Amino acid sequence: MRDHVPALAGDRIARTEVSRQLALAEERLTRTLGGLLDVRGSAAVGIRWRDRDGERQFASSRSFVSHLSDLCDRAFSLCPRVSNELINRRTLSTAAARARSLLIEALATNADQPGLGLSSQNTPPERAIYLSVLQKGGIHVQREGRWEVRIPEGGEDRLNFAPALNAIARILKPVGYEVLATRLRGTDFGMRDGLIPLVIAIYLRATWHETAVYEDGTYLEQVGGPEFTRITKEPEHFEFQHCAIEGVRAELYVQLGAALETRLSERPALLDIVRPLMTFVGKQLPDHSRRTRRLSPATLAARGALLSGRDPSALLFTDLPKAFDIEAIGPE
Incomplete structure (x- = not known):
């Protein structure tokens, strides 16, 4: 209801009240069902159970x-196998939510450090989650002397994270956060809400060179703990988009990287080029330079495209060429 009623989209107080009422209703339903389906002790012995495998009775509750x-x-064969109950819950405690936020922030800023730079003294909850999810799951690993976050494959996927992470990749077109969360909650995955933001944050870090995130249409240079706090509270304001390069665009990508003296990823990644450009114009360019009209028409058009750009692919291959009277650059 809270995700599909348009009237609630811009009313935070109403959404909070709806969430509270839903939680109360769920609690009452759980208590009622618990009384009807008590499988403790010998209660299960009299149960007649039917499913697609037929009907059966049980000798014990076990x-x-x-x-x-x-x-x-x-039913949920593709769900990650996470045993840490701090994070693998429908609703997190305040301490667990804070730990998740700190871990997501560390993912965004310290992926190149051992243990994501988290304190190991007394094993705080964020480190406990890191050890049981990212380290145990083969997600944060050291390769050729460098630490990185990656999507585990084959036998290295010890906690079965790859199916969920690859499912995210298949639906970024762009897509809203709630669409991603609904997919991860649904058939085959059955993921709990406490884990979903961390899984999406892992995907973002592993594919950061080719995934863009927008808040109300504005490109976000970094997505860490504070951003995910906003995402979970107001998901309707956020979109995710995969940015791919192929064909002649890949050739241009290499040439632009050389011209801008930008360190490029091993795989062509559009955001390697776009991020420095947008950061320069949006944050490093003096205010006067961002506002003055005493520039050539082409420079004004290019500056406008960079300041108002929403789609990295359109910016680089359509809007900027257009600013200089060049035809849009297609993939072929």
């Missing part, structure tokens, strides 16, 4: 719970 566990394993 056998019944084991069967339910097998069904869930099949």
